[in-house]
């Protein structure tokens with residue numbers, strides 16, 4: 001069925017990646033810039049990630065000797081330094097995820113480049129190395145993004161949905177990035193977000209429903225030797 005099976009290095013049937021988008025309270029400030037500080041319950045909900053969950057997730061995956069990639073808006077890196085330090089301490093990767101979870105595809109090329117450079121510098125200051133991976137906030141990849149990422153020396157992006165195996169992106173100058181594609185069913189946001197202030201009201205379901213979707217996708221990746229990426 002899959003015409004282009006990937007010859008994964010060392011011969012496993014499929015590849016698995018664990019990535020997380022740590023948007024935290026950036027999205028509340030983006031949605032309600034004038035009164036985010038009055039929406040206290042949502043603020044606590046969104047800060048649960050960096051203040052509580054990150055340490056648990058890092059510890060759990062480290063107990064299996066698995067490293068993850070955290071895509072973090074640069075504003076969140078400055079707001080939640082303890083969570084970032086915990087990721088770095090565990091050897092996990094910090095990827096680029098915008099500055100304030102803005103939508104890059106609503107920007108001019110110059111404005112997108114400015115925020116991409118600034119956020120890369122903030123990541124480098126926090127982790128001691130420049131980011132190699134990028135995920136566009138809201139998956140709002142723009143027509144300029146490939147060129148900007150190539151200019152800044154990124155190796156890969158993970159925002160697009162054009163394949164179920166990694167594939168190559170090229171800018172007009174022929175420079176290449178690897179794309180690690182997404183799939184909404186493997187995103188915990190799609191299964192769990194229930195918040196009036198963000199206007200996302202997914203039906204509340206038992207975690208078994210999300211697990212069922214994640215496992216079904218893994219079975220398919222295993223059968224067809226493709227790529228499973230949790231987001």
Ligand SMILES: [Zn+2]
Pocket residue numbers: 021022023097101137138
């Ligand atoms: Zn995000």
